[in-house]
Amino acid sequence: MRDLRIGYVPYSEKLDHPADRRRFPYYAGKRNIKFEFADPSETYDLVYVSQSGDLTVWSEYQKGNAKVIYDFIDSYLAIPRSNLKGIFRGLAKYVSGQHRYLRWDHWKALEAMCQRADAVVCSTSEQRQDILKFCQNVQIIIDIKSMYDQVKTDYSTGEYINLVWEGVPSTLPAFQEIREVLSYLKTKHKIALHLVTALQYGQFAMGKFGKRNTADLVRDLFDFDEIYLYQWHEQLCSHIMSACDLAVIPIFPDDPLYWGKPEDKLLILWRMGLPTIVSPTPAHLRAMEGAGLSMACGTQQEWIETLEHYMGDESAREEAGKKGRAFSLEYNSDEKILKQWDDLFSSVIS
Structure with a gap:
């Protein structure tokens, strides 16, 4: 992997979002894997798309022979189609600038991203079952937590x-x-x-x-x-x-x-x-x-x-x-x- 050109679509530009610190960038640091912020106009060997990525762009990414991994860690596919926030989620992502193009049906945008991905990473077995309809390579990986190093030793209580x-x-x-x-x-x-x-x-x-x-x-x-x-x-x-x-x-x-x-x-x-x-x-x-x-x-x-x-x-x-x-x-x-x-x-x- 160290010889590959890897593009990463981050959760935050400074990589200070908790998911940036606990997921792929943490792994890359531990394995000495170099990556750059992904640009859809560039050609990569592998693109790692976070859940904050622009699905309207990356679900259509076909440059070269690039492999795509989608980090899909929340259960958006489990939300009923009648859910009001779900109905307007695609519009909200467009208005906020997270998505370049307006995709009214956010469920369809998620499905398209899963279909494009060569692998999808999720966080629960229930979520995995929902995603398997759209991608056959679905793997469960939860967050790294070693940065939380303070340990409780005194279990007595005070006045409160x-x-x-x-x-x-x-x-x-x-x-x-x-x-x-x-x-x-x-x-x-x-x-x-x-x-x-x-x-x-x-x-x-x-x-x-x-x-x-x-x-x-x-x-x-x-x-x-x-x-x-x-x-x-x-x-x-x-x-x-x-x-x-x-x-x-x-x-x-x-x-x-x-x-x-x-x-x-x-x-x-x-x-x-x-x-x-x-x-x-x-x-x-x-x-x-x-x-x-x-x-x-x-x-x-x-x-x-x-x-x-x-x-x-x-x-x-x-x-x-x-x-x-x-x-x-x-x-x-x-x-x-x-x-x-x-x-x-x-x-x-x-």
């Missing part, structure tokens, strides 16, 4: 039980799933909620328009005062999160895009040794089974019982944190993930 959540602001409304749970628990316990996220976000056209302060969204969502907002920073967030007592990952069950997400966030929290209570997505259930834990909650009562159990039992928190960390280190080790990347490129380069 410190709960932590990490994610993009647009997923904060999923706390409506456990809002009543938290309201009930705060009548019995002193609880502080720590939110590690972006302090501002865009509401429309792929986040480019309709800027809003995350603090305003938080005020609308929560009815108690002990909430702390932190600007997400890869080098600092593990220090903030590992200092907390429990992590939570609530997800709307009727949102196929987020319900279909991989277990990446859970594995990050486990890597830090954080006991984590989650919604029962397919990926979360598989990870819980692999770690020998039962911390996925599908009802309000399950959330209450599970939170109360771990809030009140230091040894249970420590056991869950250590079991999760052991599973994350074994299942999601750098060596295993890099080997998966090796196999991916071997499958398209003879």
